[in-house]
Amino acid sequence: MYVIRVRKSLRTHVGDLDVGAVACGLGRTIGNKGGVGLRLRVYDRIMCFVNCHLAAHLEAVNRRNADFNHIYRNITFGRSINNASVGVSSTAQMLRPATPVAINLDEGKPDLAEADMVIFCGDFNYRLFGITYDEARDFVSQRSFDWLRQKDQLRAEMKAGRVFQGMREALIRFPPTYKFERGKPGLGGYDSGEKKRIPAWCDRILYRDNRSSPSSECGLACPVVASVWQYDACMDVTESDHKPVRCKFKVQIAHVDRSARRQEFGKIFMSNEKISSIREELRCVPEISLSAEKMVLQNQDTCPLKITNKSNNEDAIFQILCEGMSAINDGEEPVYRHRGSFGFPKWIEVVPAVGIIKPGTAAEISIHVDDTHASEDEGAQQHWRAEDTRDRFAILSVVIRGSKSTATRSHQCHVHHRYSPKNAVQHEPSIKSFGSKKHQSSNHRSSAKFDDHHRSRRES
Template structure:
């Protein structure tokens, strides 16, 4: 369900609401057209503009930050993107039911104030309807083309003095505006000149069970109008449709062969299933599309990660879930399309951490104490065709062997004093933990 506000002309506007009921589109448009007795042409133009430019399926851009009203911004967006739907027809023309309601401002012609009041008091609405501008314009085909209105059997709804009850409340000021049916409800359903019963060809048929004015409302110079619709909607049972469609497809051998070909996953070959990286190493992984006519789509995910034990065996792998690749591993590209018979090269790279390293009992640690031991991940290469969601998976073990771990501690002791200052032993930490003046001991810890 979407709501769109649209500025029509200087003094008129419209707000539209579109909804789906059993798959049928229903649009409700509230309007306010140009005022004054002689402005019939402007009112007709207002309707035409609203009908042609009302848009529901366009993005709404807020203009509050720019200090521009949302209605003006929507009008500009509509003008920029085109006022018609993709097929070149107004969007309202494609709905199964359209209801227009609001203050249309159509008046009564060729009648005086006193004459109108006299006919109203006698409830001679048939004679007044002959003077109604809207009915005359609809009969001439100038406005609300193809739309209907229930028979009006209530008094004119304009203009009343506020907080005045009954028919005595019509305008008694110096202007003495002639009463009129300004507030109306019109509709158009799926019926045509040749089809009037509800069916799949005529999916929405509406009947009016009540059309009346709320004469007891006195807070406005207009009387609200309400209408009750009774609708028949032709509904398609989607489960039956899918079943019948499946039976039709299943009975056609040619279509089944085409679908089987489309659903096949292209044969792909991955160059290796084991990769070992040291610091900042890069390894190239190649994926070959062996299929000669279909494209292969691939993506690479990190399934799990584990720490390598001292004996070289990986511990239990922990699922990565939505965390993606670990920070030390870079895979590029991680997804793509392989043309028939082509090869794609994937860079598997160890990413160096720009951190201050310290050594505790010969085990390298960074300053936030992240585990820097050898690690292993399981990468999953998923390959699928362009017309199917089924895929084939290839698993690859990628192990990072921390190169500094294998360096003898004797070699480290010959390095500069700046490196030595970062080499701590657990005995040093134990002494620091029981010190009363930790700052002084840190200063003198490795002094010559």
């Protein structure tokens, strides 16, 4: 078991805690051997801690190497732990559904290879070779650890590049941690039974950071640099045949000040000509003109609204919305109610309400008003005028944007639906336009065509 403590001042910068496990026992399925890992993010840097138990016995060096390789390549992190309480987990938290964190960008590459810092700890089971039990006990009693390290299997395998590649270990200055008789304190507690297992440094802590060489300094090019403050064994523990090993790290983490980064990005956006050109293109909205800004119509009237794209090289995408509406008696000032996303009122029809206008061309929109209601009574359709005798007003908003722009520009057209008695004589729609008299007469002729069209449609 291992404990990770995070300084209180850093807890707000820690997140994305995940766990993973790999079995290395019989058939790579039994969990008596294997590894469990924890991954966390600090200042956007990824740190992984793996506790493992490798194959036992003096002669099983190759099996231990294979166990490490299997754990390193196959451990994956995907089960999320409560981010709010770093270093505190419960059984309930560990049993939460898996929530993968997408940190590994290169699929097929081990998760541990993507980490900025990796720490392996646990019972690695590497022994001392080429030495007898009595010789080892003598060297331990004399604290001749330098000579004993020459007989360490793990040190020899790492030097040959066969295991824990790229990782390092602090200098061992404590006695071998295996094997002890339970309940016996001090160095006299080494195994003295029939097997007399040779003392060995089975329990180890190894690590890797971002450094490619010991002289590398912490910076954005080498964001995580670790150094060991303490590496020793807890020789007073007598409840196990192993002595626990502990290690304290000082870890330097380089990170970007996001506020300063935003300021620098702002300077780049303001000074870079290419970016400025793109921003101008995104803000560009084609110029358009409307044939009328006000319309006065009576029931069943239809008027055209022409939208002209003045741009020579940019499509104009339009959408017509009802911005507000009002119903008042003659002589009163209209008070408009915002329509929001409710669309057009029932008495007004706009066709088409959306479209694209090619450069230098125009689109003609049909504005039709109708205040009658329809119902069915015994199969016969009946029409009648609404009892409401008030005039109706609507504000149509013509929203324009370019084919590449994110900005929009709105133009308004006011529609006045004038109430008239049932038998009143129909008048030509009244239009106040931006164009000349010639253009207005053209609009009247277009309106007559729309009236004929709707009249023939009703008669049919």
